Amino acid sequence: MVRLERLRADHADALLAFERKNRAYFARTVPDRGDAYFADFPGRHRALLAEQEAGVCHFHLVFDAEGRLAGRINLVDVQEGSAELGYRIGESAAGRDLATAAVAAILRLAADPYGLSELTAVTTLDNPASMTVLTRNAFTPTGDTLIDGRPGIRYTRRLPS
Structure with missing residues (x-):
């Protein structure tokens, strides 16, 4: 069971704690946010x-069945019916299918109420877990890319209208 909550002002403290706790874990497979992200977190x-x-982005926190903050999932660069999907699941929740469930949940929101018709996502080639999450949610590979100089792959998913 996964629950998504749209990002709110009162999520700031919990989100900062989550990002700090998981910084090294995330940096293994995705580009690090950098010190400035943490230094000016309230402003960010x-x-x-x-x-x-x-309306240019839709940010959500991911909560597990026990109500603990387990990750985040975002739709960014919303324009002309499309957006880019991004997500992070914390180390303590990894391997429990939360990312797969969170992506399935955001797909429903992307179509309605957000009115999107297509999502893209990228992941590095050394992140097979993310590739699995995307393919389990019917994203199809559409080409190679670089993510902060690291080889990656781009995926696309059409949404029902």
Whole structure:
């Protein structure tokens, strides 16, 4: 069981703690956010909320069956019916199919109420878990890419209208 909550101002403290706790874990497979992200987290959080309010992004926190913050999942760069999907599941929740369930849940939100018709996602080639999550959710590989200089693959998923 997974629950998504749209990002809110009162999530700031829990989200910062989650990001700090999982920083080294995430850096193994995705580009590190850098020290500036943590140094100005309150400002960054406010900026994310402003982007969400403007409708250019949709940010969500992922909670596990026990109600613990387990990750985050986002739809960014929303334009002309499409967006890019990104997600992070914390180390303590990894391997429990939460990412697969969270992506399935965001697919439903992307189609309705967000009105999107297509999502893209990218992952590095050394992140087979993420590739599995995407293929389990009917994303199809559409080409090679570089992610901060690391070889990766781009995926696409059409959504029902």
